[in-house]
Amino acid sequence: MAELAQRQALGQALAEYGSVNPRVVVLDADTAFSTMSILFKERFPDRFFNVGISEPCMVDVAVGLALGGLIPFANAFAALLSLRTLEQIRSCVCYARTNVKLMASYAGLSDYKDGPTHHSITDIALLRSLPEMTVIVPADANEINQWVPVIAEYDGPVYMRLNRSATLHVHPPEVEVQIGKGITLRAGDDLTIIAAGSMVGRSLVAADKLAEIGVSARVIEIHTIKPLDKELIIQAAAETGAVITTEEHSILGGLGSAVAEVLSEHIPTPLVRVGINDTFTRTAPDPDTLMDAYGMSVGDVVRAAEKVLERKNV
Numbered sequence: 526m527a528e529l530a531q532r533q534a535l536g537q538a539l540a541e542y543g544s545v546n547p548r549v550v551v552l553d554a555d556t557a558f559s560t561m562s563i564l565f566k567e568r569f570p571d572r573f574f575n576v577g578i579s580e581p582c583m584v585d586v587a588v589g590l591a592l593g594g595l596i597p598f599a600n601a602f603a604a605l606l607s608l609r610t611l612e613q614i615r616s617c618v619c620y621a622r623t624n625v626k627l628m629a630s631y632a633g634l635s636d637y638k639d640g641p642t643h644h645s646i647t648d649i650a651l652l653r654s655l656p657e658m659t660v661i662v663p664a665d666a667n668e669i670n671q672w673v674p675v676i677a678e679y680d681g682p683v684y685m686r687l688n689r690s691a692t693l694h695v696h697p698p699e700v701e702v703q704i705g706k707g708i709t710l711r712a713g714d715d716l717t718i719i720a721a722g723s724m725v726g727r728s729l730v731a732a733d734k735l736a737e738i739g740v741s742a743r744v745i746e747i748h749t750i751k752p753l754d755k756e757l758i759i760q761a762a763a764e765t766g767a768v769i770t771t772e773e774h775s776i777l778g779g780l781g782s783a784v785a786e787v788l789s790e791h792i793p794t795p796l797v798r799v800g801i802n803d804t805f806t807r808t809a810p811d812p813d814t815l816m817d818a819y820g821m822s823v824g825d826v827v828r829a830a831e832k833v834l835e836r837k838n839v
Contacts, residue, residue: 531688532630534666536561538673539598540568547572549677552587552599554580559689560600560630580605584613584625591624596677602636603629603686607648618682619657626676627684632662633723633773634801634819635689637812641805645686650778652684653751659704660750661685662772662780664725667696668748675702686722688773690812693726695746707754709761713743716767716830716837719758721747721780724771724799724821731826742830750780755787762794767837769797769829773821776800795836797829 529537543549543565550572557563557575566573574590576583580601587597599606606629618625629648636643653660659681663669669687676683695710702708710725711732720728725746732742743765747754762768768788770781781798788794801819809815816822 528691528694529666530691531663531666531669532559532561534669535628535630535673535687536564538670540564542673542677543569543572545674546596546677548594548596550574550590550595550597552576552583552597554578554583554601554605556601559602560628562600580609581613584610584627585617587625588617588621588623596624596626598626598628600628600630602643603632603645603648604636604643607645607651611651614652614658615655619655622657622681624680625682627682628687629684630687631689632686633688634806634815635723635812637809637815640808644806646775646801646806647778648686649750649772649774649780650782653783654778657682658751659683661704661748662722662750663687663748664695664722664746665692667698667700668702670698671700671702675704679704688723688812692723693730695725695729702748705749705752705754707748707757708746709743709757710746711742711744713741714765715741716769716833717743717745717761717765718769718771718826718830719745719747719761719780719784720771721750723773723816727821727823728771728826731823731830734823734827735830740830740834747780750783753783753787755791758784758787759791762788762792767795767833769799769826769833771799771821771826773816774800775803777803795833797833799826799829
């Protein structure tokens with residue numbers, strides 16, 4: 526079941542929380558109608574800043590606002606926010622540990638029609654490598670709504686990655702989220718599927734299909750890529766003996782790599798990573814078609830599960 530687009534959910538959540546916390550301000554790089562930060566501007570025009578098509582400048586302005594005691598949410602396309610502004614994020618946000626919240630919209634392949642320049646397939650890898658940065662990848666609109674106040678009340682840099690479009694429904698409206706704590710969405714004993722973002726819903730569908738062939742798959746959402754919930758991952762690996770990761774991102778440097786690091790250091794376990802296999806992506810009629818074409822379909826998750834079970838049972 527499709528639901529509210531993630532960018533729409535963020536725009537509404539920021540506009541609603543703005544009335545609760547007057548320290549919150551919102552910035553955009555001339556994409557307010559796309560990121561839906563326009564909803565905040567309509568309610569709080571004096572607390573909204575459009576810096577124009579200048580993402581590095583936007584980050585620096587956000588730093589200044591944070592140093593002045595405000596809580597800035599800076600909005601832009603994920604591909605641009607993670608690449609054009611990386612030096613400013615490293616030096617002025619992370620190294621200085623300023624209280625800037627980076628809202629990265631149109632992430633993964635969700636900006637399907639604009640091609641590889643606008644597909645953010647490396648942003649998690651880049652941002653999680655920076656000291657002091659917290660990286661969050663919500664699964665659906667209800668989760669985004671809960672994250673906004675949590676992020677605002679957290680003192681430190683945050684990068685939240687959002688899709689342009691709607692994702693499969695995962696959570697009830699009252700879902701509780703906590704930085705660094707994953708969520709077990711489905712019990713299972715044969716293997717564990719560790720998913721993030723848009724792939725959480727697809728992984729749950731895959732778990733249903735695996736159940737039809739007698740495979741019991743545990744499904745864990747890791748919404749916080751950094752800090753990672755190592756304890757939950759280690760426990761799941763110990764109890765099921767096989768792991769696959771699923772993400773709308775390159776398999777290099779993202780969730781799959783983060784989980785591989787944990788497993789290799791603490792509990793070596795058969796692992797298969799589902800994601801974009803070290804390639805640039807093209808355009809498609811819609812994001813679902815594009816994800817399916819690059820190895821992130823429900824069928825791909827099922828096949829990865831079958832593959833990792835073969836390795837587990839050797």
